[in-house]
Amino acid sequence: MGTATPNQGLDHVALRAYDLDATVRFYTEALGFRFVCEWSAPQAGVHRCVFLDTGDDRLLELFDAASTPPGGSDRPFDTPPLPTDEDRARAAALVHFALRTDDPDTLYRRALDAGARSLMAPTEIETTGTMPMTLYVGFVYGPNGEVIEFIRRPHPKQG
Known part of the structure; x- marks a missing residue:
């Protein structure tokens, strides 16, 4: 058991x-x-x-x-010099977080309209490996430099 x-x-x-x-x-x-x-x-x-x-x-x-x-730094987060979005993204242990969606284009546009900066416009990516798949992903820098991914991906069938 x-x-x-x-x-x-x-x-x-x-x-x-x-x-x-x-x-x-x-x-x-x-x-x-x-x-x-x-x-x-x-x-x-x-x-x-x-x-x-x-x-x-x-x-x-x-x-x-x-x-x-x-787990956060004791350095005040709002005192100069402030790192750039790119600096924060390169130095962070958390690379990005992803939001699952059927429509990455719409969330990407809504994020940009709300002040996010583009990192990568939504695009199709073909993967290889143990489960080849077609992903559709886009990335933005959020309001604090966090990297947000919008992803549409296939879901493996549950047995």
Whole structure:
């Protein structure tokens, strides 16, 4: 008899925001995320934090610039010199996060209309390997330099 794994899947991805309110507007108004709650925990270095539902009860956690979240730098996020989007993307351990969609073009355009900068316009990519597939992906820099991917990909059939 097998033992069930305690892993229940990805819960959230956390970002620090230069402007928390503007970042919340970007993700809710342009990309359709749903506001869940705002909280603080001063004893843990969190001044303001917001949870946004990405659409499947998986969350995007947004910390304000003054917060020092677990795993984050204690350097204030909003003091000069600010790194460029490219500098942040190259130095980050998290390369990007991807939003699954049937329509990468629409989310890409909506993100650009809301102030995101293009990294790569949506394009088709053919992969090789153990499961060759055709992907359709586009990338933008979000309001804090985070790289956001919009992806349409095939889903393997469940057995």
